[in-house]
Amino acid sequence: MIYVITIAIYLIGLVIIGFFKAKQIKTQSDFSVAGRALTPWVLVGTMLATWMGTGSILGNAGKTYQTGMAGLWLPLGSVLGIIILTQIAGKVRSYNKFTVPEIIGERYGQVARLLSVIALVLAYMVIVSYQYNAGGAVLHTIFTDDSGVSAISVETGTIIAAVFIILYTMLAGLLSVVYTDVANGIIILISFMIAIPIFLVEAGGFDGMQIAFSEMGKPEHMRFFGVYSFIDIINFCLPGFLLIMGDANMYQRFFC
Template identity: 45%
Template sequence: MAYIITIAIYLSLLLGVGIKLSFKIKNQEDFMVAGRKLTAPILVGTLLATWIGSGDIFSVADLSYNHGFSSLIGSAGGWIGIIVIFFIAGRVRHFGQFTVPDILEARYNKWARLLATITTIIAYITIVSYQFRGGGWVVNIISDGMISNETAIIFVTIFVILYTLTAGMLSVAYLDVINGIIILIGVSLALPFLIHSAGGLATISANVTPRAHPVLGNMTWIKAIGYLIPTLLLALGNGNMYQRFFSAKNEREARKSVVGWIVGVVIIGVALQSLAVIGSSIFKGL
């Protein structure tokens, strides 16, 4: 119950701050790209909080539990994509648009924008649905089953929509900084506690299931590539990330933010996978 109360208070504070920020919204630019005033530290926070989601909490953890650190191959696809983005982030900001389809229209024509819009809608139906489901599972687990999975998903969906509608990017960006810091500190602090609970590194090493291959673990090359390519393409084509660059104060701030983003993503990604690997030494056969 204490967990539920804590989360309820935190979400209420988020919504309250979002409502307060909504009074600063004067036009479309304020709502869509936070008035194009975001500096690198703010961008790093919102990029981190946007990239690290329920996919990492559940799917990456599942891969790490079953395949060990070889599952880093999947995360590495995203890291490679972010490195590529470093070289184009400034140019993206230079376009001064609101969405990726806007860029395609400026570069090509209205038909390119239409095709990109249709593609984006189809893609985000999938992305948003699994994020809502993941959020619902988290609430269900934290409540120890007191809140059913279906009810939790509905609650998460309603909250996210209301939260985003209050002030758009203006509310999301600044509050994401807090979320990003919480994620970074949380997973970093969890590691030593879990290592201690597992009996130390020597005990963990002895209890972890041996892998067939030092790099691939129990995966084949085809399966490894199957994990790497989707995260690479997601990083390169994720409109959420480009919207953050559109929100940057200038091109320099956009590029600087990518450096902090990749550092944070690697730290959090490795920490999350380490937690799952350590967990596999404690809870076997899940």
């Protein structure tokens, strides 16, 4: 029951933030880029929550569970992408635009702008859909009883997640999104700060993990090198690198 109450408070809180911030929307700039007036701390919070999403937390965690320490290769491409983005953020902001296609159109013409719009629409149909689906999976898991039966199917949970996300986004655009991101970022950080020490203690530290994996016949789970080939590492890192380099979410934060 505590999980149900917590989730209900969280979802209602998102909508309340949206309603509150909707009163501040006066122009397209307010809706699209939060009036270009976000403080550094708010930007840090929204960029943290923007990237620490379904793929980073659930996807990488699942793969790391399968492969062990070598799973730490997975976020490397994204980290490299973020480092490069810090070098171009100022240039991107100087264009004073609302979207990435606007910049592409200004530099390369309207055909390039149209192609970038099509690419972004297709990409975000996939990206947004799996975020909704992840929300549905979380709700399905939370509402599962001891017998393994859930009161909410993944499909129903996906619809609930989509409705709440679309609602608070429609209310105030990026202005509501960034502040819900800040709340999410705080929750993510606190959760990690609590969970990681507990995991380490329960596992008996790194020595305990090494012993446990050896007893399971999986000593390679404690190896960072030698598990994946160079090609495997490229295959893991390249998608994340390319995604963050072309992620309209990140560029939209630069415009703020």
